[in-house]
Amino acid sequence: MRIVIGQGSCGIAAGAEKVRKALLSAGVDEAAVSIAGCIGMCWLEPIVDIYDDENKLTRLVRVSENDAEAVASFVKSGDRTLVEKLIVTDEDSEFLTKQTRIALRNCGIINPEQLEAYTAAGGYTALKKCLTELTPEQVIEIIKTSGLAGRGGAGFPTWFKWNAARQSAGEEKYLICNADEGDPGAFMDRAVIESDPHNLIEGMLIGAYAIGAKHAVVYVRAEYPLAIKRLKKAIAQATEKGIIGENIFGTEFSCDFTIKAGAGAFVCGEETALIESLEGHRGMPRLKPPFPAQSGFWRKPSNINNVETFANVAWIINNGGEAFAAMGTEGSKGTKVFAVTGKVKRSGLVEIPMGKTLRDVIFDIGGGMKTDKPFKAVQMGGPSGGCIPADLIDTVIDYKALGATGAIMGSGGMVVMDESTCMVGMAKFFLDFTAKESCGKCIHCRIGTKRMLEMLERITKGEGKEGDIELLEELCYSIKDGALCGLGQTAPNPVLTTIKYFRDEYEAHIKEKKCPAGECSDLIEYRIIADKCRGCTLCARNCPVNAISGTVKNPHVIDTDKCIKCGKCYQSCKFGAIVKE
Amino acid sequence: MDKKTVDLSLLDGVLEEYASVKGSLITILQNTQDIYGYLPKEAIELISEKTGIATSEIMGVGTFYTQFRFEPVGKYLIMLCQGTACHVNSSELILQTVKDELHIEDGQTTEDGLFSLKCVACLGCCSLSPVMMINEDTYGSLTPEKTKKILKELREAAQ
Numbered sequence: 001m002r003i004v005i006g007q008g009s010c011g012i013a014a015g016a017e018k019v020r021k022a023l024l025s026a027g028v029d030e031a032a033v034s035i036a037g038c039i040g041m042c043w044l045e046p047i048v049d050i051y052d053d054e055n056k057l058t059r060l061v062r063v064s065e066n067d068a069e070a071v072a073s074f075v076k077s078g079d080r081t082l083v084e085k086l087i088v089t090d091e092d093s094e095f096l097t098k099q100t101r102i103a104l105r106n107c108g109i110i111n112p113e114q115l116e117a118y119t120a121a122g123g124y125t126a127l128k129k130c131l132t133e134l135t136p137e138q139v140i141e142i143i144k145t146s147g148l149a150g151r152g153g154a155g156f157p158t159w160f161k162w163n164a165a166r167q168s169a170g171e172e173k174y175l176i177c178n179a180d181e182g183d184p185g186a187f188m189d190r191a192v193i194e195s196d197p198h199n200l201i202e203g204m205l206i207g208a209y210a211i212g213a214k215h216a217v218v219y220v221r222a223e224y225p226l227a228i229k230r231l232k233k234a235i236a237q238a239t240e241k242g243i244i245g246e247n248i249f250g251t252e253f254s255c256d257f258t259i260k261a262g263a264g265a266f267v268c269g270e271e272t273a274l275i276e277s278l279e280g281h282r283g284m285p286r287l288k289p290p291f292p293a294q295s296g297f298w299r300k301p302s303n304i305n306n307v308e309t310f311a312n313v314a315w316i317i318n319n320g321g322e323a324f325a326a327m328g329t330e331g332s333k334g335t336k337v338f339a340v341t342g343k344v345k346r347s348g349l350v351e352i353p354m355g356k357t358l359r360d361v362i363f364d365i366g367g368g369m370k371t372d373k374p375f376k377a378v379q380m381g382g383p384s385g386g387c388i389p390a391d392l393i394d395t396v397i398d399y400k401a402l403g404a405t406g407a408i409m410g411s412g413g414m415v416v417m418d419e420s421t422c423m424v425g426m427a428k429f430f431l432d433f434t435a436k437e438s439c440g441k442c443i444h445c446r447i448g449t450k451r452m453l454e455m456l457e458r459i460t461k462g463e464g465k466e467g468d469i470e471l472l473e474e475l476c477y478s479i480k481d482g483a484l485c486g487l488g489q490t491a492p493n494p495v496l497t498t499i500k501y502f503r504d505e506y507e508a509h510i511k512e513k514k515c516p517a518g519e520c521s522d523l524i525e526y527r528i529i530a531d532k533c534r535g536c537t538l539c540a541r542n543c544p545v546n547a548i549s550g551t552v553k554n555p556h557v558i559d560t561d562k563c564i565k566c567g568k569c570y571q572s573c574k575f576g577a578i579v580k581e
Numbered sequence: 582m583d584k585k586t587v588d589l590s591l592l593d594g595v596l597e598e599y600a601s602v603k604g605s606l607i608t609i610l611q612n613t614q615d616i617y618g619y620l621p622k623e624a625i626e627l628i629s630e631k632t633g634i635a636t637s638e639i640m641g642v643g644t645f646y647t648q649f650r651f652e653p654v655g656k657y658l659i660m661l662c663q664g665t666a667c668h669v670n671s672s673e674l675i676l677q678t679v680k681d682e683l684h685i686e687d688g689q690t691t692e693d694g695l696f697s698l699k700c701v702a703c704l705g706c707c708s709l710s711p712v713m714m715i716n717e718d719t720y721g722s723l724t725p726e727k728t729k730k731i732l733k734e735l736r737e738a739a740q
Contacts, residue, residue, distance in 0.1 A: 010706050013706050013712070181705065184663070184665045184666075185707055222648055263646035264648040277607065278604060342670070430665075433702060
C-alpha cells in the first residue's frame with residue numbers, strides 16, 4: 001500500500017500539506033506516505049493517489065483535512081464506498097488519458113525529492129548512453145533527427161544552437177537553462193522543476209556534453225521558491241552520486257552545476273538580457289551578433305535553452321529521434337506542454353502532440369467553459385502573443401499555423417476567455433505589463449509602449465477619439481521595427497491581434513462609449529431590477545458610498561450619480577437583481 | 582524593522598562568501614534582503630566598499646529588478662497576483678478589497694506595520710486564480726469575503 005500526495009505549488013496552496021498531516025494524525029502509516037510533484041490536474045487539488053498491494057490506483061481528488069478519517073479507514077479496509085465522493089470521475093480522468101506525456105512523463109508520479117525514484121523510472125540511462133556510447137556529434141545528430149525546437153516560444157531548432165556552440169572555438173563553454181518563466185499565466189516550467197528536477201538535470205548534462213561545456217547554469221525565477229529548493233536538493237543528490245562533477249560515470253566528461261535566482265524582470269527571458277543578469281548587471285539585452293553561441297556568459301560560447309526543451313532530451317536519446325519526429329506536423333515535431341487556465345473547466349497542464357487543434361485542448365481535454373457564457377478567445381504566448389478568436393478554434397498547434405493567426409506558440413500559456421472579458425481591456429492589461437517591464441534601452445519600446453498604454457487607458461475610459469485605432473496600429477509597427485530585442489518586437493502583438501479580430505469592440509468603446517463585455521467600469525452602469533429585488537438590504541450595506549437606497553423588503557434603487565461602479569452590490573446580490581449595462 | 586538599527590555584522594557571512602566572486606551582485610542583494618527585509622542604505626554602502634562596485638551601479642541593479650525594496654516591509658507581505666489568469670478571474674476585485682480593508686495602495690505598508698501590499702505579475706498558481714501569497718503561504722480561489730477573512734485572521738494572530 002502506497003499513498004502519494006501531490007505536492008507541487010498548486011497542490012500545497014490548495015492544502016496538500018495539511019491533508020498529509022491530517023492523514024498521519026488519522027493513523028495512516030508514515031512509511032507508506034510519500035509525495036509527488038504536480039500531475040497537472042490542478043483544478044482537482046489536493047490529490048491523493050492510493051496504490052494497493054497490486055499497484056492498482058485509486059485517485060482521490062479535492063481531498064480536505066476533514067476527509068482524513070474516511071481516507072484512513074479506506075486505506076485500512078480497502079472499502080471504496082468510504083471515499084466514493086472523492087474518487088476522480090471517469091470524465092475527469094480523461095484529462096490525462098487523452099494526453100501524450102514526454103516532458104511531463106514523471107510529473108506527479110515519482111517523488112521529486114528522491115534520486116532513486118528517478119532512476120527507477122529509467123532516469124540517467126540516457127546520459128550514460130551519451131557519455132559511454134555516443135560522440136557529441138552523434139548526440140547532436142539524434143536531436144536533429146528528432147526535430148526538437150526551442151520550447152521557450154521562438155521555436156528555433158535545438159540541434160542548430162547546440163551545433164553552433166559546439167563549433168565555437170574555446171575551451172570554456174557554458175550551458176544555460178532559462179527557467180525564468182516570466183509569462184504571466186504560464187507555469188509549465190515550474191511544474192517540471194518541482195515535479196521532476198532530475199529530468200532537467202539529465203537533459204542539461206546531455207546538452208553540456210554535446211556542446212562541450214564544463215559548466216551548467218540554471219537561471220530560475222526567485223518567485224519559485226519550491227522549484228529552487230527541489231532543484232538544489234536534486235543537484236546535491238546527483239553530485240553525491242557522481243552524476244555531476246568530475247569524470248561523470250567514469251568518463252572524461254566533467255561538468256559542474258549552479259543555480260542563479262532571477263530577481264524579477266520579464267526581459268531576462270531574452271537570452272542576452274539573461275546573460276547580463278547572470279553576470280550581476282541590469283538585465284538589458286545586448287546587440288546580436290555576436291550570438292551567445294560565439295560570445296555569451298563571460299563572453300564565452302554559451303548555449304541557452306528553455307526547461308521544457310531540456311525535459312524532452314533524455315526521452316529522445318532513449319527512444320530515438322525518429323520516435324519524437326513521428327509525432328506532430330511537417331514543421332513542428334514532438335509534443336508541447338500548455339498551461340491551460342482562465343475560464344476553462346479543467347485548468348491544468350496539458351501535453352499533446354503537435355498537430356492537435358486548439359479545440360482539442362480547450363474543449364476535449366479542458367472540458368470547455370466553466371461559466372455559462374460562450375467561449376470568446378484564447379490568449380497564447382502571453383505579452384508576446386495574441387488572442388485567437390472563437391472562429392479560429394480549429395487552428396492546428398504548429399509554430400507556423402499559430403504564427404499565421406498573429407499569435408505565437410509561445411512558451412505554453414493558454415488563457416481561455418469567455419464573453420465577460422473585454423478585449424480592449426486585455427490589450428491594456430498586457431501593455432501595462434510590457435510598459436513596466438521594458439528595460440528602457442530602446443526608445444521605441446520604452447516610450448512607444450507607454451504611449452500605447454495611455455491610448456488604451458483613454459479608450460477604456462470612454463475618451464477614445466476617431467483615428468485612435470489607426471494610430472495604435474502605426475505605433476505597433478514602429479515598435480516592432482525599432483526594438484532591439486524580442487520583448488519590444490512582440491509587445492504590440494496583443495494589440496494587433498485584438499484589433500484584427502475584435503475591431504468592433506474597439507469601435508464600440510470609441511464611438512458609442514460602450515464596453516460590450518461589461519468590464520470597463522467607466523462605461524457601464526449598475527441598475528437594480530425592481531421585480532427581482534427582495535429588499536434584503538445586503539447591497540445597500542455593502543455599498544461604500546451609500547449610493548443605494550430603499551427599505552427592508554422593498555425594491556432598492558442605485559443613485560447613478562453617487563455610484564463609483566465598484567461592483568460590490570453586483571457581487572453581493574444573491575437574487576441576480578443587479579445588472580450592469 | 583527599525584531603519585536606524587541596521588546591524589551590518591549580519592552581512593559578514595554573505596560578503597565573505599560572495600564579495601570576491603565575480604557576477605554575484607544580485608545574489609548578494611538577495612541575501613541582504615533576506616536578512617533585513619529590504620536593502621538598507623548602510624548595507625549598500627558596505628557592499629560597495631567590499632566588492633568595489635560603485636553604489637550608483639548597485640542602485641542601478643537594485644532598482645531594475647522588481648524583487649528589491651528600499652523600504653522595510655510589514656510583518657505580512659501580501660503579494661497579490663495580477664497575472665493573466667488572475668486578471669481574467671477578477672483579481673482587480675481582490676485588489677480593491679485589500680486596498681479597502683487595509684487602506685493602503687500598492688507598494689505601501691499599513692501604519693501599524695502589519696501589512697505591506699505588492700502587486701506581482703504571476704505567481705504561477707494559475708489554476709487557483711485569483712491568488713495571493715502572504716509571506717510563504719499561498720491563498721487561492723479568492724473572493725472578496727474570503728480575502729477579508731484571511732486578513733482578519735492574520736490581524737488577530739498578530740495581536
